[in-house]
Amino acid sequence: MKKVLGACPLDCPDGCSWVVSVEDGEAVGMRGNPEHPVTRGALCVKVNRYLEQTRAPDRVLHPxxxxxxxxxxxxxxxxxxxxxxxxxxxxxxxxxxxxxxxxxxxxxxxxxxxxxxxxxxxxxxxxxxxxxxxxxxxxCSIAGSTGLKYTLGTSGGMDPEDFAHAKLILLWGTNPLTSGHHVWKFIQDARRDGAYVVAIDPVRTRSAAQADEHLAPMPGTDAALALGLLNVIVGMGAHDQAYIDAHTLGWDAFRARIEEFPPERVARITGLPEESIVALAERVARTRPTAIRATQGMQRHAGGGMALRTLACLPGVTGDWALRGGGLCYSTSGHFKLNLxxxxxxxxxxxxxxxxxxxxxxxxxxxxxxxxxxxxxxxxxxxxxxxxxxxxxxxxxxxxxxxxxxxxxxxxxxxxxxxxxxxxxxxxxxxxxxxxxxxxxxxxxxxxxxxxxxxxxxxxxxxxxxxxxxxxxxxxxxxxxxxxxxxxxxxxxxxAGITVEGLRKQGYARLNVDRPFLPFAEGFPTTSGRLEFHSQRALRAGHEPLPGFTPHADPGDGLVLISAASHHFLNTTFGNNPELRRRTGKPVIILHPDDAAARGISGQDAVRVENTRGSFEAVAEVSDRVRPGVAATTKGHWAKFNGGATVNATIDERDADMGGGAVFHDNRVEVALA
The missing domain is CATH 3.40.50.740 (Rossmann fold)
Known part of the structure; x- marks a missing residue:
């Protein structure tokens, strides 16, 4: 028996290190690498079946x-x-x-x-x-990455391991227990030290159900919510003026923009109670450090780039970018300066x-x-x-x-x-x-x-x-x-110091950066060297120079359909695995009881989800896990197993506001009995 060190290649933040057990030339076991500081010996429910997938009888073996x-x-x-x-x-x-x-x-x-x-x-x-x-x-992620670069100069943010040092954690449009669960270990470490966790998501996901608080805004309104929180924070005088003066550009203009989003206006845009917006803002105002985890799902709409750009300003106003356990993590890929x-x-x-x-x-x-x-x-x-x-x-x-x-x-x-x-x-x-x-x-x-x-x-x-x-x-x-x-x-x-020989021996290597890693404590990789509330680069690209709110581009009638990650598929990978297909079942569409009743739909009914672009069939689940006005399903099903169409039949082929990103969650549909 020999042990071979490897790495999960799938589209997930965790990039796990794994150990394959090989006997007589056959892989007989796989587990997460217990030595890797993030993997910590655990793989996800999907990748636990990876060896099974390599041996599947339907695998393509010949041209x-x-x-x-x-x-x-x-x-x-x-x-x-x-x-x-x-x-x-x-x-x-x-x-x-x-x-x-x-x-x-x-x-x-x-x-x-x-x-x-x-x-x-x-x-x-x-x-x-x-x-x-x-x-x-x-x-995948280009709209948000582009928006972050206008504000920060990079799409890279805080070290996810430092979530363990946060006192307030905002899971903003992300469901790590399904998509990248290893950060949850650091969140648990923080909770043991008294951290408070808030999930901001139109759906009460697995992660939202485990949070201390859940806010369910309408999809695509995240930038308005961020500006509403800042409105209250600045109104309280809780902004970090010293950090703003030393490390940001365009504060006076951005402060005027913030004043355009009082809580009552933000409540109308987001569909959230005004008192919930104020309460969260007050919590952010008095809690240092605050860490924000925002991943790719929240930027897949018409204003996705602006949403991430605006969200990255929040720790610039509160000064959290200077604190261990503070800031925002969207992707760490901006910190990998390989010779591409x-x-x-x-x-x-x-x-x-x-x-x-x-x-x-x-x-x-x-x-x-x-x-x-x-x-x-x-x-x-x-x-x-x-x-x-x-x-x-x-x-x-x-x-x-x-x-x-x-x-x-x-x-x-x-x-x-x-x-x-x-x-x-x-x-x-x-x-x-x-x-x-x-x-x-x-x-x-x-x-x-x-x-x-x-x-x-x-x-x-x-x-x-x-x-x-x-x-x-x-x-x-x-x-x-x-x-x-x-x-x-x-x-x-x-x-520096990272070599093929060293990687091959240990299986992994941390970037040669400080620990704690505070990438923006003393400056930013922008032209000005500051966090740019006002961005000339954005202006030159044809965007507003100030962060703001961009509404949905599909504002018609019907329900807003969001198609988040499946717990058992990774995009369409594993969509043919018999056991994972069995666990997933047929495509499900979750409707709020009010929306289901208005359409004469009950739980377990067969329904058709459609718009002018196409349609697919699903099974209805009636639940308050989704907010009114929103329908929720998951991606990853194969069309050949589901009547020839999936959720993507309804999604438009147009660009988000920045980078040409996709608009999977900027999608209006109607749902009716099949």
Whole structure:
């Protein structure tokens, strides 16, 4: 028996370190690494079944070619030589007739690895030499990240481990017990020392049910609530004027903006009782340090970027950015200064190329561009299950003149539209490097077992395809270990002393930063060196220079539908796992009793959820866990198991206010008996 150190690659803040037990070349056990300061020996309910998933009988183990019509999901097995020949030939035809930009390397968050996944844009060197379009991964966190950069100069915030030192914790639009549960251990540490926990969420989630207090605003009104809290805090004289004077820019103008949001106005916008807004503001005013945990869900609407920008101002007014256990944590990825340019090698592009937005896949495939998209590579993604405007995406993928290659583990909703499906390795079968966006550690993934069947890593797939196409650029053939060394070859002091050898030995390494890590105690990485209440950078980008409130862009009739993370799926990963599907059951739509009664709906009724974009079927749950005016469901179901459509059939393919982010929670629907 040997123990192999690895890292979870999935789209979760926790970036867990794990230990795989291997006997006679087979992985026979997996557990969280007890030595890792955040993982602490525990994995989640999803990843506890990861080894089961690697051995699943429906796993793709060989290259396959489509034999039926697109959408039918009928394939024949072929060999790697045949697959590579066909791909190389079709790419050659496309690039000769339309140019390299007619190729779209569409990459998702199925793996956040730097070598095999999205964080390092695996395969990008190959596509650069080809002159392919650049893929912009806008689907997850970009609106909030962009907004934070206008205020803070970075999307990075406080060290999540320091939640243990907070006296007041605001879980703002986040449900860590389902999505990134390891921070809960630090929250528990704080509670043992007397901390008070408030959940701000339209739904009483698992985490909200465990909090000391729960406020349920209307979705998309978080910026107004933050301004309302600041209105009361400043009115009490509880702002930290010394910190404001020393470390912020544009206070007088922002103070005038705050005065526009008295509690009575904020109550009308958010649907919260005025007295609850005032009470929370008074608690924030008198409690230092206050820590805010806000993750990606709250910024997936028309005003998502502005919401995070405004929220980041709150600890600037109270001075919490200077305190251990104070501030805001959205993502720690802004603190990882790896040598991504050296890894990705954009310099290999023969000429400037266009950028295509991940959240606009349907539009990109159906609208005749210059050139039109003629070849699509789908890597670590299931866009039929994960992208907005499902019907539009399907129409685009169904084009007979579109050559589509999908690297996958299973036959998903998306592979049904592929011309070629290539068998990809899973995390226990290849080398990778992970940086969790909910902690400050790099985590090493050593391959524990050989790949099954004819599965190849993403990096090896593109090495072979480059060779088949006769590409001579030497860096296309760098080994995975070479790529990892290049990534770590960074002049930034946070990477000092971190090596492949050290990572391989311990399995992880903390960034070379102070402990406690107070990134903004003495300044900010903005042009001014201050927290920018007034941002010239935002103004130049066409936004308001001051933080504010941007209302929903889908203000029509019906209920606001939010589709949060499932407890048993991670996006659409594990959506085919029989046991996790059994635990999840059919898609559920939660309605407040008032909204259900108005529609003649009772618990367990079969209902249709619809708008002009599409519809899906679900089972009704009638509960006050959701506030009036809101319907709640979860993402991650596969369309092929649920009547051919999921919640994304109802979601619009348009941009949030900043960065081109998605608007999954800016969505009006009607619910009726099926």
């Amino acid at each position: 396959m070619r489509r034999v039926g019509r697109k959408g039918e999901g009928r394939f024949e097995r072929i060999g790697w030589d045949e697959a590579l020949d066909e791909i190389a030939g079709r790419l050659g035809e496309v690039t000769r007739e339309y140019g390299g930009q007619a190729v779209w390397p569409f990459q998702g968050t199925g793996s956040l690895g730097y070598i095999q996944g999205l964080e390092g844009f695996a395969g990008r060197r190959f596509f650069n030499v080809l002159g392919a379009s650049i893929h912009d991964p806008t689907i 340019p050296k890894l990705v090698r954009i310099d290999l592009l023969p000429h400037p190329v266009r950028t295509l937005s991940m959240t606009r896949l349907g539009e990109g495939l159906l609208d005749v561009g210059d050139p039109p998209v003629k070849a699509l590579f789908v890597i670590g993604a299931n866009p039929v299950g994960s992208n907005p405007h499902q019907r539009k995406v399907v129409r685009g993928l169904a084009r007979e003149d579109l050559f589509t290659v999908v690297l996958e583990h299973f036959l998903t909703d998306t592979t049904d539209y592929a011309d070629i499906v290539l068998p990809a390795t899973m995390q226990t079968e290849h080398l990778d490097l992970i940086a969790g966006y909910g902690h400050l550690y790099l985590v090493w993934n050593e391959p524990a077992v050989d790949p099954p069947g004819e599965c190849l890593s993403t990096s090896e797939t593109f090495r072979r395809l480059a060779r088949r196409m006769g590409m001579t650029e030497p860096s296309l053939y760098d080994s995975d270990e070479d790529l990892a060394r290049q990534l770590l070859d960074s002049p930034h002091p946070s990477l």
